[in-house]
Amino acid sequence: MAYEVTVDGITISSNEELSEKECRAYIHYIQSKNHNRNIERINLDFEGDDVNLGYYLEPQGFEKIRRITGYLVGTVDRFNDAKRAEERDRVKHM
Structure with missing residues (x-):
């Protein structure tokens, strides 16, 4: 060029x-x-x-969506303490 x-x-x-x-x-x-x-x-x-x-x-960002305790979410910031504990204690398969 x-x-x-x-x-x-x-x-x-x-x-x-x-x-x-x-x-x-x-x-x-x-x-x-x-x-x-x-x-x-x-x-x-x-x-x-x-x-x-x-x-x-230019690269385009994206938000990761996961199914957590029956809900499609990007983050758990709106979960109450019980839902956060359920997410923290679950078995994670990789």
């Missing part, structure tokens, strides 16, 4: 020089396919009339 430019905080690498308008068009296209995700980096490889488009999205 010979050219590298940063547009809106996104690094775009390419084997051809691109205008800012073209860069924004690629960013818009990727964002339309990946709603609510942030783009980290874009790689463009031009081969004649074809373009190989590669991009990396």
Whole structure:
């Protein structure tokens, strides 16, 4: 990749020089396919009339959901003392 430019905080690498308008068009296209995700980096490889488009999205966090004492929960912070004791004393299978 010979050219590298940063547009809106996104690094775009390419084997051809691109205008800012073209860069924004690629960013818009990727964002339309990946709603609510942030783009980290874009790689463009031009081969004649074809373009190989590669991009990396920022990692997305998730909340672990477990079934504890008959309830689907992420944390036990809302459990009373008895439910917390039941969770603490259960046999954990790994």
